[in-house]
Amino acid sequence: MTAGSDRKLMLELKHVSLDYHSSKGTFDHGVHHVLNDVSFKLYENETLGIIGRNGVGKTTSLRIMADILAPTRGDIITRRGATASLLTLGLGFRPDLSGRDNAMLSAVLQGASEREAIGFLEEIKGFSELGDSFEEPVKTYSSGMRSRLGFTTALMTHVDILLIDEVLSVGDAQFKAKAEQAMKERICGEQTVVFVSHSDSQVQNLCDRVIWLDKGSIAAQGDPETVIAQYRESIRTQTRANKKRLADVSTDLKA
Amino acid sequence: MTVSQYFRLINIHARMLLKVDANTFKLGFLWWFLEPLMWVGVFYVVFNLILDSRKGGDFMVFLTCGKFAFIWFSKTVIQASGSIVASKGLVGKINIPKSVWPMSAIQESLYRQSSVYLLLFVILAFFGIYPDITWLWLVPVLFVMYLMIVAVGLAGAYMVCVVRDFQKFITLGMTFLLFTSGIFWDVRDVGSEEKTQFLLAINPLAFMLDAHRQILMHDTAPAVLHLLLIGVGASILIGLMLLLMRRYNHYLALKVIT
Numbered sequence: 215m216t217a218g219s220d221r222k223l224m225l226e227l228k229h230v231s232l233d234y235h236s237s238k239g240t241f242d243h244g245v246h247h248v249l250n251d252v253s254f255k256l257y258e259n260e261t262l263g264i265i266g267r268n269g270v271g272k273t274t275s276l277r278i279m280a281d282i283l284a285p286t287r288g289d290i291i292t293r294r295g296a297t298a299s300l301l302t303l304g305l306g307f308r309p310d311l312s313g314r315d316n317a318m319l320s321a322v323l324q325g326a327s328e329r330e331a332i333g334f335l336e337e338i339k340g341f342s343e344l345g346d347s348f349e350e351p352v353k354t355y356s357s358g359m360r361s362r363l364g365f366t367t368a369l370m371t372h373v374d375i376l377l378i379d380e381v382l383s384v385g386d387a388q389f390k391a392k393a394e395q396a397m398k399e400r401i402c403g404e405q406t407v408v409f410v411s412h413s414d415s416q417v418q419n420l421c422d423r424v425i426w427l428d429k430g431s432i433a434a435q436g437d438p439e440t441v442i443a444q445y446r447e448s449i450r451t452q453t454r455a456n457k458k459r460l461a462d463v464s465t466d467l468k469a
Numbered sequence: 470m471t472v473s474q475y476f477r478l479i480n481i482h483a484r485m486l487l488k489v490d491a492n493t494f495k496l497g498f499l500w501w502f503l504e505p506l507m508w509v510g511v512f513y514v515v516f517n518l519i520l521d522s523r524k525g526g527d528f529m530v531f532l533t534c535g536k537f538a539f540i541w542f543s544k545t546v547i548q549a550s551g552s553i554v555a556s557k558g559l560v561g562k563i564n565i566p567k568s569v570w571p572m573s574a575i576q577e578s579l580y581r582q583s584s585v586y587l588l589l590f591v592i593l594a595f596f597g598i599y600p601d602i603t604w605l606w607l608v609p610v611l612f613v614m615y616l617m618i619v620a621v622g623l624a625g626a627y628m629v630c631v632v633r634d635f636q637k638f639i640t641l642g643m644t645f646l647l648f649t650s651g652i653f654w655d656v657r658d659v660g661s662e663e664k665t666q667f668l669l670a671i672n673p674l675a676f677m678l679d680a681h682r683q684i685l686m687h688d689t690a691p692a693v694l695h696l697l698l699i700g701v702g703a704s705i706l707i708g709l710m711l712l713l714m715r716r717y718n719h720y721l722a723l724k725v726i727t
Contacts (some may be wrong), residue, residue: 282561283719283722300562315488319482320483323563325474351492
């Protein structure tokens with residue numbers, strides 16, 4: 215599954231920037247720049263990973279691809295008729311409703327009809343391993359149980375472009391492995407995926423191509439091994455610089 | 470999203486909200502009836518027993534008709550206005566028309582209110598007021614009332630998204646309407662006919678509450694042209710708000726998320 219110009223284009227971001235006015239007015243006279251001139255292409259059946267530190271615009275990119283947000287500047291070109299859906303954990307949990315009702319609501323919100331959603335419910339109950347707790351209110355769930363319900367509900371969605379935001383960091387080790395396996399099966403099939411994760415190993419295992427976002431811009435893109443190595447090196451350099459700065463401050467304080 | 474999908478989603482979401490409402494409190498759905506009854510009780514104690522301004526069972530019926538209808542309007546508009554902002558988590562994860570949130574809140578309230586109106590009819594029967602052919606006028610009155618709630622609820626939800634501070638104004642506005650719409654005083658008993666007509670003309674809610682009383686207590690049909698005008702005005706506002714929400718779908722999402 216390698217990307218190339220001979221493959222069919224599913225989605226393209228052209229010079230996309232996103233700014234918003236911060237209510238506190240702390241950034242650049244109240245304007246917060248989340249994405250700055252980001253361009254990339256997504257091809258059919260490819261799995262594209264997006265890595266980067268917190269707050270660099272990874273989730274915002276996914277939201278733009280899912281048509282939840284519109285860019286301030288630039289264009290999004292999506293193949294005609296292609297559907298995209300953003301999968302995140304805890305979609306629409308109402309704590310006073312049972313796991314079953316929440317799963318039903320999530321499925322309907324993601325476009326399933328009531329009958330289709332009812333059809334999914336037993337599958338969701340089985341995969342999430344919630345047992346009788348599936349009928350209990352979600353407010354009684356542990357965080358692991360919530361994650362399992364969220365992941366399983368998200369897994370049931372069927373769209374052309376799957377945008378995945380950190381959904382694999384769920385539950386205990388056993389469920390995590392099962393979730394990763396299920397996601398792998400999905401990705402290896404005829405599915406176009408954009409995958410955001412903080413786990414380098416997950417990105418390396420699952421993705422054909424990786425984009426490294428830094429401060430709202432693309433710092434590097436290409437094959438997973440090279441980009442992840444560059445990203446790790448930048449983190450090491452930054453950590454060393456931070457340590458040096460800390461050491462300088464403490465020396466100054468002692469003096 | 471097709472129109473049928475849109476209404477299906479609103480219906481399912483509203484049913485779930487009803488469940489949430491019933492599961493949140495110990496007394497569950499009994500609160501749907503208790504809350505309006507308690508309001509009527511409070512007003513009765515203040516205006517009948519303490520201030521001694523009105524007398525007898527008539528005042529109880531008068532209060533019940535006005536307050537039950539007003540609660541439908543005020544609670545729904547407050548709920549609908551905050552609904553998009555309250556669904557912040559979902560708004561950032563899924564792209565569905567923003568009007569789904571206020572419309573679900575309005576629909577939930579409609580389902581709840583239908584049982585509250587049944588209670589109203591029971592109370593009226595208790596005071597010796599029984600259904601009459603004139604009561605059929607309730608159908609257009611309730612329909613226009615629903616249109617008014619949708620219009621104001623959608624407008625409120627839009628404004629709260631853009632500037633959160635509007636939520637404060639909406640709550641304050643409902644208190645203002647509580648005092649100015651003739652709930653515990655009679656809009657037809659303000660000294661002069663001109664003043665009555667003026668109050669009914671500038672406040673559509675006062676007209677709607679009065680229409681309830683005219684039908685249920687006096688077997689009189691409401692002013693049809695006035696009712697029609699309110700219905701048309703509300704429909705235009707609904708159309709406008711739906712257009713605005715559609716046009717600024719992404720902008721509203723950004724405002725809610727950030």
